[in-house]
Amino acid sequence: MSDLVPGATPGRKRRWGLALLGIVSGTGLALSLGAAPFVAPALRRVCLPFVPASPAQVEVVLRLLKGRRGELVDIGSGDGRIVIAAAKQGFRAVGYELNPWLVWYARYKAWQEGVHHNTRFYISDLWKVDFSEYNNVVIFGVPQMMKSLEEKLQSELKSSARVVACRFSFPNWTAVRESGKGIDTAWLYDAKSFKTTGKKS
Incomplete structure (x- = not known):
């Protein structure tokens, strides 16, 4: 039995897979870059967390x-x-x-x-x-x-x-x-x- 969506060709399925992979990878990279400034200080020898002054x-x-x-x-x-x-x-x-x-x-x-x-x-x-x-x-x-x-x-x-x-x-x-x-x-x-x-x- 074929795993293909009815009417889909192997080439089209491959392109959809690559597009999905690109979206997931891009989202992961964006999240990593966005989180880096907040995570990096915690990786230092002494972490000075941000706690707003009252x-x-x-x-x-x-x-x-x-x-x-x-x-x-x-x-x-x-x-x-x-x-x-x-x-x-x-x-x-x-x-x-x-x-x-x-x-x-x-x-x-x-x-x-x-x-x-x-x-x-x-x-x-x-x-x-x-x-x-x-x-x-x-x-x-x-x-x-x-x-x-x-x-x-x-x-x-x-x-x-x-x-x-x-x-x-x-x-x-x-x-x-x-x-x-x-x-x-x-x-x-x-x-x-x-x-x-x-x-x-």
Whole structure:
């Protein structure tokens, strides 16, 4: 008994098979390319997942940096809400984020909020960035990265810098102030303190 559809020829069946294979392959490739920016960070040694900052967390960060001015950097800036909020408070704010989709979205939101002239967003791995030019640093980290980031910032930042760590504190630094509750807790660190500690050790 023939497997062919009635009236179909072997050549036509072969062409339909190739067309179906092309569609499936193309769809798979498109999905792979679309998912790559989200999957790639998870394949790195330390994964920094995107968890949007709550309005309370944004408020805590700005409260801890009240009275400060100049350049501010958000390490792992996600959708840009900390950077945008800081720009509205007079900071020249910069965000570094590995996920290009989030960077493009953040740039759009900054334009929409009217602060695109005072904000910049870069697609970059935080471990490849020199943060020495920044006096105000914000980080939403994970426990696995805090010790390594502590060492990096201690070696790069000037003594005039202040660092705000959200959700998780640094393991060896002593915070000069703490604000917020639960997951909205943030710690403020003065570089004068940890730079001195670093020289003694």
